[in-house]
Amino acid sequence: MIDRRGIQRGETGDVAEDAAGSGAPRDASKRRNGARLLGLDGLHGHLGYFLRRAQVSIFQDFIRTLSEIDIRPAQYSVLLVIAANPGLSQSDVSDLLGIERARLVRLLHRIEKRGLVRRLASPIDRRSHSLKLTTAGRAMLKRAKALAAIHEGRLLARLGSANHKMLIDVLRGFSLSR
Amino acid sequence: MIDRRGIQRGETGDVAEDAAGSGAPRDASKRRNGARLLGLDGLHGHLGYFLRRAQVSIFQDFIRTLSEIDIRPAQYSVLLVIAANPGLSQSDVSDLLGIERARLVRLLHRIEKRGLVRRLASPIDRRSHSLKLTTAGRAMLKRAKALAAIHEGRLLARLGSANHKMLIDVLRGFSLSR
DNA sequence: TATTGTTATACTCTATAACTATA
């Protein structure tokens, strides 16, 4: 019989220990590390897998935490970048955050309709927009930052501050390396 | 004028150095760390942001590397898990990998149509399927593993083996912690 | 009553291609 609990549950206790030395190498993997790691053998060497699971889980918490103001991670990053660099063009934002120009169009429509951002005419290039936060946008960003800090605090507590810092340092370096 | 290069480019050299001490704290952020970090100030405390960028970049490489056999990350993880635990039900796979049961249906349709997986009748529960790889599925997985190893090797070289191992350890622990 | 596989819907996000108006 196969244990059904996912690795994310992390339960212990009532798992029947399988007899050791069960035989063929293909089946030996089944219970090797206890129920938690069942079947993930081939995945354990893959950083991308764990990165993905962690990222999804963290974004879920972020979305939940900021749900009262209905700001999602991509929107938050766009607001932050515009606030820090008023006058940025859409292409600038796209390059900075790795968001496709095409996708940014609808994202900006949304937050512009909510009165958080304005697309002004660029004084130097009539093709491009000069992005600015509105007063409402700055106020919203302030609330968003407070909620994001709660989210990040929860994450920090869960990881420990040493791990938290190290992950940011290593992953930021990774991003910069290409 | 604003430098347009994204953080992922990582180029150096021809960036004009801005005059120091440019003034107001809101604008001081613009060039503080050189063009690379332009405008990302508020994001630097957010692990989720760097985790996301890294994950997307790594998955892109994975997809490219396995494109000759048209196997995507989710498909690869499903094939691996079924190979290591023949007889798993769809719910089992769903729980193990954190893939929605509903989404797994179409994913399995695809790889079943390609002749890689079979959904057999479960001997113990007539509601559920017993998932097995076909011979072709095992052969495909073998090729996939070889290509995935190339992908992972590239990642390891880019990160350094110490960072690579540490990231896996920390992030696996994170997943297990809930 | 609860679970398994399934269908369906809505939304986010990535990846492209193409078009227009500018440069």
Place this chain on the structure above:
DNA sequence: TATAGTTATAGAGTATAACAATA
């Protein structure tokens, strides 16, 4: 020619809700 913003399309993936068959 190339770039900025835009529109459109296709597909992956998440999040839900509901249903029939079975437990």
